[in-house]
Amino acid sequence: MVRSHEKRLAAWLLAPSLVFVALIGAFPVLSQFVLSLTEYNLKFADQRGFVGLDNFVRVAGDAVFWRDLWQTLEFTVASVGLELVLGLAAALMLHRITRGRGAASAAVIMPWALPTVVAATMWSLMLNDRIGLLNSVLGQLRIIREPIVWLGGNLAMPSLILADVWKTTPFVAVILLAGLKSIPPQYYEAASLDGAGRWALFRSITLPLLKPFIAVALLFRAMDAFRIFDLVWVLTGGASKTETLSVYIYKVLFRYSDLGYGSALTVALFGIVFVLSLALIRFMRIAGEPA
Amino acid sequence: MKRRSILAIGVALLALATAGCASDEDGVTRVIFAAGNDPSGATETLVREFNEAHPGIEVTFQVMPANTDTQHDAYVTYLSASDPGIDLYSMDVIWTAEFAKAGWIQPIPDDVLDRDEFLDAPLASATYDGRLYAAPWFTDAGVLYYRSDLLDQAGHDVPETWPELRDACAAIAGVAETDGFLWQGARYEGLVCNFLEALWGLGGSLDPEDLAERPDEVEDGVRRTLEHMASLIDDPSISPRSVLTYKEEDARRLFTEGRALFLRNWPYAWSFAQGEESKVRGAVGIARLPHAPGETSYSTIGGWNIGLSSYSRHPDESLEFLRFITNERSMKLRAIQGGYLPTLRTTYADEEVLEANPHYADFFEVFKNARNRPKSPNYPRVSDIIQENAHGALSGEIDHGDAAAAIVEGLAAILVE
Numbered sequence: 001m002v003r004s005h006e007k008r009l010a011a012w013l014l015a016p017s018l019v020f021v022a023l024i025g026a027f028p029v030l031s032q033f034v035l036s037l038t039e040y041n042l043k044f045a046d047q048r049g050f051v052g053l054d055n056f057v058r059v060a061g062d063a064v065f066w067r068d069l070w071q072t073l074e075f076t077v078a079s080v081g082l083e084l085v086l087g088l089a090a091a092l093m094l095h096r097i098t099r100g101r102g103a104a105s106a107a108v109i110m111p112w113a114l115p116t117v118v119a120a121t122m123w124s125l126m127l128n129d130r131i132g133l134l135n136s137v138l139g140q141l142r143i144i145r146e147p148i149v150w151l152g153g154n155l156a157m158p159s160l161i162l163a164d165v166w167k168t169t170p171f172v173a174v175i176l177l178a179g180l181k182s183i184p185p186q187y188y189e190a191a192s193l194d195g196a197g198r199w200a201l202f203r204s205i206t207l208p209l210l211k212p213f214i215a216v217a218l219l220f221r222a223m224d225a226f227r228i229f230d231l232v233w234v235l236t237g238g239a240s241k242t243e244t245l246s247v248y249i250y251k252v253l254f255r256y257s258d259l260g261y262g263s264a265l266t267v268a269l270f271g272i273v274f275v276l277s278l279a280l281i282r283f284m285r286i287a288g289e290p291a
Numbered sequence: 292m293k294r295r296s297i298l299a300i301g302v303a304l305l306a307l308a309t310a311g312c313a314s315d316e317d318g319v320t321r322v323i324f325a326a327g328n329d330p331s332g333a334t335e336t337l338v339r340e341f342n343e344a345h346p347g348i349e350v351t352f353q354v355m356p357a358n359t360d361t362q363h364d365a366y367v368t369y370l371s372a373s374d375p376g377i378d379l380y381s382m383d384v385i386w387t388a389e390f391a392k393a394g395w396i397q398p399i400p401d402d403v404l405d406r407d408e409f410l411d412a413p414l415a416s417a418t419y420d421g422r423l424y425a426a427p428w429f430t431d432a433g434v435l436y437y438r439s440d441l442l443d444q445a446g447h448d449v450p451e452t453w454p455e456l457r458d459a460c461a462a463i464a465g466v467a468e469t470d471g472f473l474w475q476g477a478r479y480e481g482l483v484c485n486f487l488e489a490l491w492g493l494g495g496s497l498d499p500e501d502l503a504e505r506p507d508e509v510e511d512g513v514r515r516t517l518e519h520m521a522s523l524i525d526d527p528s529i530s531p532r533s534v535l536t537y538k539e540e541d542a543r544r545l546f547t548e549g550r551a552l553f554l555r556n557w558p559y560a561w562s563f564a565q566g567e568e569s570k571v572r573g574a575v576g577i578a579r580l581p582h583a584p585g586e587t588s589y590s591t592i593g594g595w596n597i598g599l600s601s602y603s604r605h606p607d608e609s610l611e612f613l614r615f616i617t618n619e620r621s622m623k624l625r626a627i628q629g630g631y632l633p634t635l636r637t638t639y640a641d642e643e644v645l646e647a648n649p650h651y652a653d654f655f656e657v658f659k660n661a662r663n664r665p666k667s668p669n670y671p672r673v674s675d676i677i678q679e680n681a682h683g684a685l686s687g688e689i690d691h692g693d694a695a696a697a698i699v700e701g702l703a704a705i706l707v708e
Contacts, residue, residue, distance in 0.1 A: 130470075131548070147531075152532065152686060239682050254367075
């Protein structure tokens with residue numbers, strides 16, 4: 001039994017961190033909710049006032065919001081899907097090789113270690129149609145005759161997805177590699193003795209035991225991808241049907257100084273990400289149960 | 292015991308934090324001047340000189356982030372909290388209406404500047420609702436850079452009109468492997484500047500009076516401008532499709548690499564074109580932007596003004612410094628040492644300035660026909676409406692007529708009172 005004065009001491013010791021968390025965590029989130037119910041533009045501060053759910057009615061009828069939500073979904077599904085497939089392949093490869101694993105791991109993890117803005121700027125140079133690396137290589141291999149404009153027109157979204165896949169596949173690979181390492185080798189030995197082929201091993205042992213790890217990677221990546229801002233901002237500025245919700249929110253909050261409506265958009269994004277995460281966590285629970 | 296000492300540390304920290312606030316106990320008035328970095332050091336030199344000449348005032352030059360939007364967001368945060376920490380703000384010309392309308396900056400008294408000495412467009416950029424809200428500090432305007440060597444080779448004159456520019460591009464296309472005309476078409480503020488220059492050069496307008504009284508005419512002008520810009524892209528000998536992804540530096544880099552005949556850019560590109568790493572050094576000229584036959588060339592004005600915070604505790608001392616930093620001598624030093632284009636007319640005739648920057652004589656001609664972007668406290672919204680529709684139309688995502696209608700409708704709702 002813990003004695004009561006120890007309990008009290010524990011409470012005292014915890015108090016500062018709780019206050020801290022409340023200040024930097026709960027307070028901003030709550031004030032965002034409150035702001036979303038008001039009309040408040042920094043430029044016209046005298047017109048500030050409570051408007052109830054008006055801002056949310058406006059969100060529901062805002063064509064830009066729905067367009068950007070759709071584009072964000074497009075980006076999320078495509079990039080996270082590709083990252084899972086490629087990340088799994090990379091993890092399997094890293095798991096199998098015995099020599100030079102350190103160097104190989106370092107090479108794979110590299111893109112993840114770069115700040116996104118740096119990676120995005122690098123990609124914008126590589127994707128430049130006249131002086132970019134990609135067109136120059138494709139041109140020299142005689143695959144293309146005319147330079148391709150990667151960051152404009154219909155190729156803009158695929159180019160963004162490409163840059164994101166390059167950048168964050170390592171994250172998925174590392175998580176899945178940890179999962180692979182947690183599978184006892186005896187399972188494979190026993191199954192092999194019973195005559196299971198490679199594909200059967202992968203389908204019946206690797207994949208089921210990896211499921212919780214896949215779910216974690218999926219959850220983190222999907223949440224990140226849904227809030228993508230920096231990559232879009234640097235590469236296209238939201239042009240050519242690549243504007244995501246975060247870019248739109250940035251514009252409303254900071255360019256237009258419209259805190260009320262911007263907060264309502266933020267709350268809407270928060271709600272969507274929240275529901276998405278709950279769905280994924282549910283999936284994760286199911287996946288976590290023994291198959 | 293222990294708990295008490297923790298409390299003591301807390302109180303001590305609090306005391307330290309509050310002690311950081313500046314005080315004028317020693318009889319010296321402190322003025323804080325916030326602006327982007329000046330790598331040439333000219334601004335710092337001037338601040339030092341001012342402080343030496345004014346023992347009762349100490350001006351501090353607070354360097355802000357170089358990125359314009361970051362600076363804007365930082366200022367909006369301070370000013371909306373009525374923060375007195377900064378007295379003088381350097382402001383992009385497109386912020387004047389926003390800051391003035393919000394009551395964040397105060398009108399500049401008549402005796403601080405002699406308005407007749409300043410260039411018209413910069414002065415207009417600092418004016419809102421008929422009152423001067425800032426002092427023009429340095430200016431900028433779109434100019435046409437051309438490759439004098441290639442034009443000579445093709446026996447072509449420097450183009451003044453769009454048809455002449457087309458001819459020159461066609462003539463060069465057969466001789467040299469370069470792009471014709473590079474400009475800024477990415478979806479950002481630069482596109483607005485390029486769009487307006489094209490619009491004005493075709494005789495169009497987005498002035499509030501015209502939007503209110505002749506909306507059909509305005510819409511027609513916008514549509515013709517979009518068609519004109521699209522036709523530049525549609526002709527491979529003029530502008531590559533990728534200008535729709537270019538900002539200033541993308542286009543500038545290609546031009547100084549020797550890969551284009553013409554470039555629309557700001558005056559800063561001149562020193563790059565004549566710099567050590569340029570492949571076109573000595574083979575570049577500057578001219579006014581092309582216009583339609585029978586019309587006039589106009590440039591969009593950029594540049595920065597200095598405004599006085601409404602929350603300043605020392606307006607008189609701040610104005611004293613404002614007078615100093617915008618006087619003839621300061622403009623001259625910054626022009627010679629830093630290449631900042633003066634807003635005073637006379638500086639362009641100064642022999643020493645012209646010796647350091649011979650091209651200023653050409654720039655002066657351009658600046659005489661510079662115009663301002665639409666003025667509105669909601670300018671970011673105005674800009675986004677133009678950006679989105681113009682970029683969509685030029686990329687072929689939106690019909691030109693629809694885009695023109697959307698621009699006119701959106702702008703009329705904001706600009707017409």
